[in-house]
Amino acid sequence: MGYTNKQQLLTEINKTAQLFIDEFSSIPESQKDVLVDGVDRTPSQMLAYQLGWLNLVKSWDDQELAGENPILPAPGYKWNRLGDLYHEFYKTYQSLSLQELILSFKQQIKIWNNWIESLSETTLFTKDDRNWTKPYPEAWTVAKFIHINSVAPFKSFRTKIRKWKKLHTAI
Structure with a gap:
């Protein structure tokens, strides 16, 4: 993660988000729920x-700013059992078309841009500036949580969707 300022973080989020979401433009609606061997x-x-994850991470900050104490990762879920949380995500969005999912993703990136723009450099890069980061290791600032839940999975999931497309066309 080596960001030294907010603009570097925003630039990387937007770049990796665009590369990730562009991968979905060639997938037909009829194939959005197809699982292929080799891609989970x-x-x-x-x-x-x-x-x-985009909604959840921002909700931690929203809850704290509203005077609440957010439960991480989410009420009823533990860090060592995230598979159950992922299934909740799938269930939440299962009724959306591929185009609706893509649009929702783009809208959420805009929300994140506005949110990050509203944060000070201190809030982003100083450990424990937000209470919800305090229980975590020293390197886990708000910026680290943002990176781990945006840039990092955008890159790894871009690899997954590219593999999905390659294997799917080979079927």
């Missing part, structure tokens, strides 16, 4: 995963 998620599940 369908295209719609990959998007639901991203949407779930």
Whole structure:
């Protein structure tokens, strides 16, 4: 993660988000729920995963600013059992078409841009500036949580969707 300022973080989020979402433009609606051997998620599940985390991470900050104490990762879920949370994400977004998922992703990135723009450099890069980051290791600032739940999975899931497309066309 080596960001030294907010603009670097925003630039990387937007770049990797665009590269990730562009991969879905060639997938037909009829194929959004197809699971292929060698890839652990369908295209719609990959998007639901991203949407779930984008909404969840921002909700931690929203809850704290509203005077609440957010429960991480989410009420009823533990860090060592995230598979159940992922299934909740899939269920939440399963009724959306591929185009609706893509649009929701783009809208959520805009929301994240506005949110990050509203945060000070201190809030982003100083450990414990937000209470919801305090229980975590020293390197886990708000910026680290943002990176781990945006840039990192955008890159790894771009690899997954590219593999899905390659294997799917080979069928």
